[in-house]
Amino acid sequence: MGDGSLSQEEIDALLQGADDLGTAIETPPAQAAPAQAPAAAGLSDDKKSELQSIAQEVGESMGVTLSTVTAKTVDIKDPQVDVLDVEALQPQLEGKLVQITADYTEGISGKHSFIITEEAAKQIASLMMAQEEGDLTDMSLSALTEGFSQMSGAALNTIEDKIGGPVKTATLNAQILDDAGGLDTPDGSFVRIRYALATDGKSSFIDEVIDIETAQSMTGGAMGMMDVAAEPPPSTGQGLPAEDLFQQVTAQPSAPQSSVGVQSVQFAPLTRGGQSEGTGNIGLLMDVSMQLTVELGRTKMLIKDILGMGEGTIVELDKLAGEPVDLLVNGKLIAKGEVVVIDENFGVRVTDIISPMERISNLE
Secondary structure (H helix, E strand, O other), rough: OOOOOOHHHHHHHHHHHHHHHHHHHOOOOOOOOOOOOOOOOOOOOOHHHHHHHHHHHHHHHHHHHHHHHHHEEEEEEEEEEEOOOHHHHHHHHHEEEEEEEOOEEEEEOOOEOOOOOHHHHHHHHHHOOOOOOOOOOHHHHHHHHHHHHHHHHHHHHHHHHHHOOOOEEEOOEEEEEOHHHOOOOOOOOEEEEEEEEEEEEEEEEEEEEHHHHHHHHHHHHHHHHHHHHHHOOOOOOOOOOHHHHHHHHHHOOOOOOHHOOOOOOOOOOOOOOOOOOOOOOOHHOOOOOOEEEEEEOOOOOOOHHOOOOOOOOOOOOOOOOOOOOEEEEEOOOEEEEEOOOOOOOOEEEEEEEEOHHHHHHHHO
16 A cells, blocks of 8 residues: 555465464573483492403403313403492392302402302302202212312402402301392492303303402402503603703702612512412412322331231320311321211311411422
């Protein structure tokens, strides 16, 4: 229209455009951001990754050790690291179980144990005893404990290399459990490392349970060593301009010529090794034969009494009834035990291991 006024059609068009504009800029209602999986409680992703790397080496070392001891091929590999609690762990374990407690006592400290099924326990015990699988008896449980003691020693060597210091565990103790309800685990959340176990054509698993604080100490020590290794060496002035190098040298206090470049040697403090001390190359000696003797007792007799011995003669020994018998390897006392009968055969259950200091004194 020439007078500048708007027709009804133009007004309607303008109103329609405003409605469209309001619709276009309408803000949608706020929506909650999708929940993201939180990092493992008490264990960051970096530490969890580092722990898995350590577990990979630990599993390999345990497998090599058990293979060497039993002369059978044993693979312990593919560790899976999880953070869970006992309510989450119990449904994953069925039937009878064996828990081998090996709490850390030095270097790092905290609750630590291995959990295996009854079938895996029989499998490892039979390998250690070099016989067919059978029920879990006191003897097979003792053999199982010895097997895990050897594996634990190899694992400690690996962990010591990672954290740069000695690590010890308490004496291992194996216990048969009717079900997962009897497990002794850390309070609250803990770390479970599940290793795949394969030997003699059979497969199973080994669960290693560690409390959160211990896992943090273990990974913290390993990552700390990595940080130290990554630090650049101190500057020696190499690559500096001539005038800067001259200033650096002249700024140093003068010293007698004989002391230039000479430093006192710094030795690390001597410490007692962990439970696994000396096991690094023990595999080289595993096939060496030794003479094991069980000694009931001794006595001294005159030649005339020996010549006078006949059927029915009673020889009195220097041991009292009920006293432990001696176990000697190549004539050297290493342990004491009690006589048992196994399927009409005599055997000896080890009750005491002679300490290294006592063994040394026996050599004198």
